[in-house]
Amino acid sequence: MPNTSISVIMCTYNRKEFLPRAIESILSQTFNLFELILVNNGSTDGSDVICQKYAKADSRIKLITIKNNQGAPKGRNAGLKAASCKYLTMVDDDDQCEPQMLEFLLKLMNEYQADISLCGSWNDIDGKKEPYFIYDDLLILDKVQGLEELLKRERFNVAPPTKLFCKSLFDGISFKENVLVDDIHIIYKIFAKADRVVGQGKPLYRFTKHHGNNSRFIQTNNLSPELLKEYLSAFRERAEYLSAEVPEIALRARYSEWSYMVSMCDKIKKYSCTSCADLYDHMVKSIRSNYQEWINSPFITDKEISIVHGILS
Structure with a gap:
C-alpha cells in the first residue's frame, strides 16, 4: 500500500458520553498514517478535557478549539482548513469506525484510481444494529453514475462518514454555515467534481442513533x-x-x-x-x-x- 496519509476530521460538541469511544475507534485503525483533526466546537460538558487528554497523548492528533459553539459546519470548515493530507474523511463524535475502515477505503481509492471511495455501515438504534447500505457488489462509477446513486440513496447517501475523498475536491467549496444539516448543502457538489467513485458495502462504520441527532427526524x-x-x-x-x-x-x-x-x-x-x-x-x-x-x-x-x-x- 502506498505511503499515503489521510486527514480524519472529527468535530465534537458536548458528547463526552460518546467521544472517547469515537476517538479510540480512529486511533485503533490498522492503517496508522493519518492525522486526526479534532475540533472542539465550544463544548461545555467536559468534552474539551477529553480532547486535550488525547491530543497530549498522541502526536497524530491536531486539536482545534473554537471558544463558542457556532455549529458543526464552522467546525468542519476549520478542520478542512487544517487538513494537510492528500485524502480526507469526516467522522462523527458519537459514532464508531471498524479498525480496518481507513485501510479498506484507501485500498479502493488506490486500486481503482478513484476520487471518492465508500463502504457500508450499520445503524445502532438503542443498541440494536440495523443494516445501512450494506451490499456485496463492487461499484465503479463515473461522474453521472455516481451522482445518480447519490440521488437514488439506495447504495449510499450524502453523509460524509463512510467516504474517503480526494482533498482537492473541496478546493473552492466549504460547508454552509448557520444551517441545521450541513451535508445536504455540499456533498452533491463534491460528487459533481469526482470523475470516478468506487464503493463496496462492507459495513465498517456504525452510526449511533439517539435523540441528539439532527438527522433522527428522518427515521421518525x-x-x-x-x-x-x-x-x-x-x-x-x-x-x-x-x-x-x-x-x-x-x-x-x-x-x-x-x-x-x-x-x-x-x-x-x-x-x-x-x-x-x-x-x-x-x-x-x-x-x-x-x-x-x-x-x-x-x-x-x-x-x-x-x-x-x-x-x-
Missing part, C-alpha cells in the same frame, strides 16, 4: 418544520446546481426533489403533522404545478403515483 414521524424547510430549500438548490453543472443528471435531480416532497406530504398526512401544514400546502402546490413533468418522469414509481393522486384529489 416527528417532523420539524425548520428542518423540513431547510431540506426543501437545499434540494431546490441541488436540482438547479446539478442541472447546470452536469446536465446529464438534470432529470434525476428534478425527480429527486419532487420525490422527496411526495414522501413528506405522505408522512405529514399520515401522521397529522399540523405544525407542517403550511409546508404541506407549499409542496402540494409545487407538485400540482409540475404535474405533467412529474407524472411522465421515467423514474416515478407506482407507489408515488398513488400517493400523488391521493394528495391532489
Whole structure:
C-alpha cells in the first residue's frame, strides 16, 4: 500500500458520553498514517478535557478549539482548513469506525484510481444494529453514475462518514454555515467534481442513533418544520446546481426533489403533522404545478403515483 496519509476530521460538541469511544475507534485503525483533526466546537460538558487528554497523548492528533459553539459546519470548515493530507474523511463524535475502515477505503481509492471511495455501515438504534447500505457488489462509477446513486440513496447517501475523498475536491467549496444539516448543502457538489467513485458495502462504520441527532427526524414521524424547510430549500438548490453543472443528471435531480416532497406530504398526512401544514400546502402546490413533468418522469414509481393522486384529489 502506498505511503499515503489521510486527514480524519472529527468535530465534537458536548458528547463526552460518546467521544472517547469515537476517538479510540480512529486511533485503533490498522492503517496508522493519518492525522486526526479534532475540533472542539465550544463544548461545555467536559468534552474539551477529553480532547486535550488525547491530543497530549498522541502526536497524530491536531486539536482545534473554537471558544463558542457556532455549529458543526464552522467546525468542519476549520478542520478542512487544517487538513494537510492528500485524502480526507469526516467522522462523527458519537459514532464508531471498524479498525480496518481507513485501510479498506484507501485500498479502493488506490486500486481503482478513484476520487471518492465508500463502504457500508450499520445503524445502532438503542443498541440494536440495523443494516445501512450494506451490499456485496463492487461499484465503479463515473461522474453521472455516481451522482445518480447519490440521488437514488439506495447504495449510499450524502453523509460524509463512510467516504474517503480526494482533498482537492473541496478546493473552492466549504460547508454552509448557520444551517441545521450541513451535508445536504455540499456533498452533491463534491460528487459533481469526482470523475470516478468506487464503493463496496462492507459495513465498517456504525452510526449511533439517539435523540441528539439532527438527522433522527428522518427515521421518525416527528417532523420539524425548520428542518423540513431547510431540506426543501437545499434540494431546490441541488436540482438547479446539478442541472447546470452536469446536465446529464438534470432529470434525476428534478425527480429527486419532487420525490422527496411526495414522501413528506405522505408522512405529514399520515401522521397529522399540523405544525407542517403550511409546508404541506407549499409542496402540494409545487407538485400540482409540475404535474405533467412529474407524472411522465421515467423514474416515478407506482407507489408515488398513488400517493400523488391521493394528495391532489
